[in-house]
Amino acid sequence: MTDSYYPKSLSEALELRRETGAIPFAGGTDLMVRFRAQAGTLPKLPHPVLFLGHLEELRQISMDSSGTHIGASALLSDIGVSEHVHPMLSETVMLMASPPLRNLATLAGNIGNASPAGDAVCSLIALDASVVLASLSGERTLLLEEFITGPGKTVMKSDEFIREIVVPADQPDRYWYRKVGTRKANALSKLSLSAMATVHEHRVQDFRAAFGAVGPVVIRRRDLEAQVRGMTLDQLSRETEGIVDAYRPHIIPIDDQRSQAVYRLQASLNLLRRWIDLLMQGG
Numbered sequence: 219m220t221d222s223y224y225p226k227s228l229s230e231a232l233e234l235r236r237e238t239g240a241i242p243f244a245g246g247t248d249l250m251v252r253f254r255a256q257a258g259t260l261p262k263l264p265h266p267v268l269f270l271g272h273l274e275e276l277r278q279i280s281m282d283s284s285g286t287h288i289g290a291s292a293l294l295s296d297i298g299v300s301e302h303v304h305p306m307l308s309e310t311v312m313l314m315a316s317p318p319l320r321n322l323a324t325l326a327g328n329i330g331n332a333s334p335a336g337d338a339v340c341s342l343i344a345l346d347a348s349v350v351l352a353s354l355s356g357e358r359t360l361l362l363e364e365f366i367t368g369p370g371k372t373v374m375k376s377d378e379f380i381r382e383i384v385v386p387a388d389q390p391d392r393y394w395y396r397k398v399g400t401r402k403a404n405a406l407s408k409l410s411l412s413a414m415a416t417v418h419e420h421r422v423q424d425f426r427a428a429f430g431a432v433g434p435v436v437i438r439r440r441d442l443e444a445q446v447r448g449m450t451l452d453q454l455s456r457e458t459e460g461i462v463d464a465y466r467p468h469i470i471p472i473d474d475q476r477s478q479a480v481y482r483l484q485a486s487l488n489l490l491r492r493w494i495d496l497l498m499q500g501g
C-alpha cells in the first residue's frame with residue numbers, strides 16, 4: 219500500500235510536500251510504468267505520492283508580455299491546441315504518446331521524468347524555456363537546461379515542485395521539429411531535433427539546434443550556435459559540412475532497446491544537414 223495525498227489547493231500541496239516529502243504525481247503515465255514489475259501488474263510505488271494533476275491552479279495556460287505560462291499540470295492535449303503555445307511545442311506534444319495518454323500526461327511530468335528522450339523537453343530547451351519551482355519558502359526560476367542534470371536527475375529540492383513552465387515571447391522566425399520513432403503513436407523517440415532560426419536579408423541572425431535521445435541530457439551547444447550566427451546564406455552553404463562535423467563529437471548516443479548509437483548519430487547529423495538545407499531554401 220502506498221500513502222497518497224490529494225491536496226485541495228496549491229498552498230495545501232506545498233505544505234504536504236514539505237511535511238511528507240511525497241513525490242509529485244501528475245498524469246502518472248511515467249510513474250505507473252516506471253514502478254511496474256511487468257505488464258498487466260499494478261505498480262509498487264516506493265514513495266508516498268502527492269497528486270497534483272487535478273489542481274486547477276496548476277492547469278492554466280496564459281500569455282503576457284514575458285511569454286507563455288504553462289501550468290505544471292496542464293494536459294498535453296490542452297497544450298497542443300492552445301493559441302498561446304508556440305507552434306513548435308504544439309506540434310511536439312501532439313506527436314507524443316497517443317490521444318488517451320495526452321489526456322492524462324503533463325508537461326511537468328515530461329520534465330520531472332528527466333529523460334533525454336523527453337520530446338517536450340527537447341523543444342522547450344530550444345525555446346529557452348524556464349521552470350518555476352515553488353516551495354513554502356518561495357519560488358525560484360531556472361532555465362530548463364540547468365534544471366535537468368542527467369538521466370532521471372534534476373536540481374529540484376525535496377520540498378519543491380514545478381509550478382509552471384515559461385516560454386519566452388521573443389522567438390526565432392523559423393522552426394523545424396522532427397521526431398524519429400518506430401511508429402507514429404505510442405513510440406518513444408529514437409532521436410529528435412528541435413531547430414529554430416531567424417534569417418534576415420540572407421544572413422543568419424539566430425540559430426538553435428536541440429537534439430533529443432542522443433546523450434545523457436538534451437544536447438544544445440550554444441558555442442556552436444554562436445559560430446553560425448552572422449553567417450550569410452552563401453557562407454552557411456559552404457560551411458554546412460564544417461558545422462555538421464563540429465556537432466559530431468557532442469552527439470553521444472547509446473545502444474538501447476529503441477535504437478543503435480551508430481544510427482542515432484548518423485540520423486541526427488542528417489537532420490542537422492536537412493535543417494541547414496531548409497534554411498538555404500528559405501523554408
Ligand SMILES: Cc1cc2nc3c(=O)[nH]c(=O)nc-3n(C[C@H](O)[C@H](O)[C@H](O)COP(=O)(O)OP(=O)(O)OC[C@H]3O[C@@H](n4cnc5c(N)ncnc54)[C@H](O)[C@@H]3O)c2cc1C
Nearest residue numbers: 244245246247248249314315324327328330331336337380
Ligand atoms: C505508452 C506511452 C507512450 C509514451 N510516449 C511518449 C512520447 O512519445 N514522448 C515522450 O516524451 N514521452 C512519452 N511517454 C512518457 C510520458 O507519457 C510523458 O513523459 C509524460 O509527459 C509524463 O507526464 P505525467 O503527467 O504522466 O507524469 P508523471 O508520471 O505523473 O510524473 C513523471 C515524473 O515527473 C514528476 N512530476 C510530475 N509533476 C511534477 C511537478 N509538478 N513538479 C515536479 N515533478 C513533477 C514525477 O514525480 C515523476 O518523477 C509515453 C508513456 C507511455 C506510457
